[in-house]
Amino acid sequence: MNITVIGLGLLGGSTALALKENLPESRIIGVDSSQQHAAQALTLGIADKILPLKTALEQANVVIVAVPVNTIVQLLPKILSTISDNTVVIDLGSTKERICQTVQSHPQRGRFVASHPIAGTERSGPVAAFSKLLPGKQMIFCDREHSDIDALEKADYLFRNKLQMQVSYMESAAHDRHIAYVSHLSHISSFALSNAVLEREKDEQSIFKMAGSGFSSTVRLAKSNPTMWAPIFMQNSQNIHQALSAYIDQLQQFRAWLEQQDEAEMYQWMENANAIKTILSGIPTEGQNKT
Amino acid sequence: MNITVIGLGLLGGSTALALKENLPESRIIGVDSSQQHAAQALTLGIADKILPLKTALEQANVVIVAVPVNTIVQLLPKILSTISDNTVVIDLGSTKERICQTVQSHPQRGRFVASHPIAGTERSGPVAAFSKLLPGKQMIFCDREHSDIDALEKADYLFRNKLQMQVSYMESAAHDRHIAYVSHLSHISSFALSNAVLEREKDEQSIFKMAGSGFSSTVRLAKSNPTMWAPIFMQNSQNIHQALSAYIDQLQQFRAWLEQQDEAEMYQWMENANAIKTILSGIPTEGQNKT
Numbered sequence: 049m050n051i052t053v054i055g056l057g058l059l060g061g062s063t064a065l066a067l068k069e070n071l072p073e074s075r076i077i078g079v080d081s082s083q084q085h086a087a088q089a090l091t092l093g094i095a096d097k098i099l100p101l102k103t104a105l106e107q108a109n110v111v112i113v114a115v116p117v118n119t120i121v122q123l124l125p126k127i128l129s130t131i132s133d134n135t136v137v138i139d140l141g142s143t144k145e146r147i148c149q150t151v152q153s154h155p156q157r158g159r160f161v162a163s164h165p166i167a168g169t170e171r172s173g174p175v176a177a178f179s180k181l182l183p184g185k186q187m188i189f190c191d192r193e194h195s196d197i198d199a200l201e202k203a204d205y206l207f208r209n210k211l212q213m214q215v216s217y218m219e220s221a222a223h224d225r226h227i228a229y230v231s232h233l234s235h236i237s238s239f240a241l242s243n244a245v246l247e248r249e250k251d252e253q254s255i256f257k258m259a260g261s262g263f264s265s266t267v268r269l270a271k272s273n274p275t276m277w278a279p280i281f282m283q284n285s286q287n288i289h290q291a292l293s294a295y296i297d298q299l300q301q302f303r304a305w306l307e308q309q310d311e312a313e314m315y316q317w318m319e320n321a322n323a324i325k326t327i328l329s330g331i332p333t334e335g336q337n338k339t
Numbered sequence: 340m341n342i343t344v345i346g347l348g349l350l351g352g353s354t355a356l357a358l359k360e361n362l363p364e365s366r367i368i369g370v371d372s373s374q375q376h377a378a379q380a381l382t383l384g385i386a387d388k389i390l391p392l393k394t395a396l397e398q399a400n401v402v403i404v405a406v407p408v409n410t411i412v413q414l415l416p417k418i419l420s421t422i423s424d425n426t427v428v429i430d431l432g433s434t435k436e437r438i439c440q441t442v443q444s445h446p447q448r449g450r451f452v453a454s455h456p457i458a459g460t461e462r463s464g465p466v467a468a469f470s471k472l473l474p475g476k477q478m479i480f481c482d483r484e485h486s487d488i489d490a491l492e493k494a495d496y497l498f499r500n501k502l503q504m505q506v507s508y509m510e511s512a513a514h515d516r517h518i519a520y521v522s523h524l525s526h527i528s529s530f531a532l533s534n535a536v537l538e539r540e541k542d543e544q545s546i547f548k549m550a551g552s553g554f555s556s557t558v559r560l561a562k563s564n565p566t567m568w569a570p571i572f573m574q575n576s577q578n579i580h581q582a583l584s585a586y587i588d589q590l591q592q593f594r595a596w597l598e599q600q601d602e603a604e605m606y607q608w609m610e611n612a613n614a615i616k617t618i619l620s621g622i623p624t625e626g627q628n629k630t
Contacts, residue, residue: 166551229536230550234557240589242612245520256618259521260457265556266525271616274609278602285597298531299587306576311569318565321533325562327547
């Protein structure tokens with residue numbers, strides 16, 4: 049099976065490595081707009097060969113699209129217009145509604161499976177890729193009624209059977225509403241924390257000696273790649289606006305209690321927040337405190 | 340050496356375990372207002388015996404005060420009035436200015452070393468204690484000019500020589516200003532994130548399947564104990580108010596760019612935030628992504 053992976057960064061690279069590990073008969077054809085990334089992907093064994101996009105698409109049985117979501121929107125119609133009738137195209141973008149809208153009336157829409165693996169780290173590029181990123185994690189397929197049955201089956205075979213992911217199905221609009229809260233908002237909170245602290249402490253680097261593992265944990269996502277995240281924020285701006293406003297409301301409420309020295313309300317608010325304990329117990333612990 | 344540890348939770352318990360491991364001649368006398376915690380501390384080998392406060396103070400060569408900061412303020416004058424002239428008292432509270440003010444004119448002020456170890460997890464109670472929490476971490480001693488030289492030397496011996504901590508010195512007011520940014524604010528951002536998400540998703544628990552390691556990381560501190568944190572927020576409210584306002588400003592700025600669809604500004608803002616990478620590289624990685 050020829051699998052063309054477009055975008056050989058953390059997610060595309062990790063998918064390629066996992067497929068090679070779990071599907072030895074697969075042959076990974078890599079495509080990347082960066083010659084440096086393409087060369088690294090060859091060296092690291094992520095891709096078996098690098099080809100130009102058009103040739104890579106013509107040779108593909110499966111196409112994995114792992115580029116920033118604005119590039120997915122640009123490329124996806126061209127990809128669908130180039131592939132054979134039997135090829136399956138799977139994207140890995142963190143937004144789903146705009147991507148699905150872009151190809152909704154494309155004659156080859158059925159060959160496309162809109163996907164979002166719940167996996168990532170704050171690192172980026174081929175050097176950050178590792179074969180264990182996806183296995184065991186959640187994989188969400190969106191708007192499955194618009195995909196051909198054999199295309200869905202192929203996506204299921206690769207990600208559920210071969211990569212051992214937990215598959216679930218959602219409507220793309222619902223996906224985007226919820227992911228704004230449980231992923232996109234976390235990234236904004238972290239970028240904002242980094243900027244607030246850097247702004248305050250710009251002349252006193254030594255102060256970071258005072259930062260412990262708690263700060264590291266909350267600010268970790270501020271290391272994430274802007275090239276990936278700016279298009280996500282643009283595409284999901286309405287849902288993110290709502291989530292961010294709810295978050296700012298919580299912070300302003302807390303600030304009011306601070307002004308009023310209302311310890312009882314603060315206490316109750318924290319106790320409510322503690323309920324996340326039971327919910328988090330079901331989430332993979334990467335990035336969580338190991339103790 | 341008799342070391343009396345008041346408060347046998349995560350921090351007091353971990354300090355006791357580390358001292359027993361690295362100073363075999365020490366004898367840990369435990370004090371805790373919770374009979375259950377006292378009993379657990381005995382079972383877990385955190386304390387060699389449990390005594391009432393007054394007796395425990397009379398027998399102590401060193402007193403470690405590891406209770407919530409409001410309780411430190413209440414207890415510390417009484418502790419200083421009860422100990423012998425040779426006993427050293429060390430607190431481990433996350434605020435320093437109010438605590439130092441409380442005893443500034445106490446005749447035994449010199450016996451007190453105001454301390455803050457930069458170490459913790461979101462867990463609490465004796466069962467959360469472990470001997471490796473403190474070794475290798477930062478220890479800040481505040482307002483050292485108000486401590487007797489032999490008291491400082493004893494604190495230094497225990498935490499630098501025996502527990503292998505990195506010791507630095509600060510003025511208590513400066514400590515509280517900076518710690519508001521690099522610790523207290525992180526906790527508020529995390530509690531607020533938890534509440535914003537729980538409020539939105541209260542009827543859809545299944546949505547948390549969509550939460551990955553990024554969400555876990557940013558929301559981890561929301562599991563922290565309100566009994567410890569409410570008094571910290573009360574005592575350091577002015578500095579926290581400033582830090583929190585700077586944070587809310589960052590978020591509102593981002594929200595404005597979201598409304599204006601200003602991708603260039605968002606990108607620049609994230610790129611600035613990325614600078615935290617180099618700074619974080621010096622911080623212990625507990626709670627950070629392991630990849």
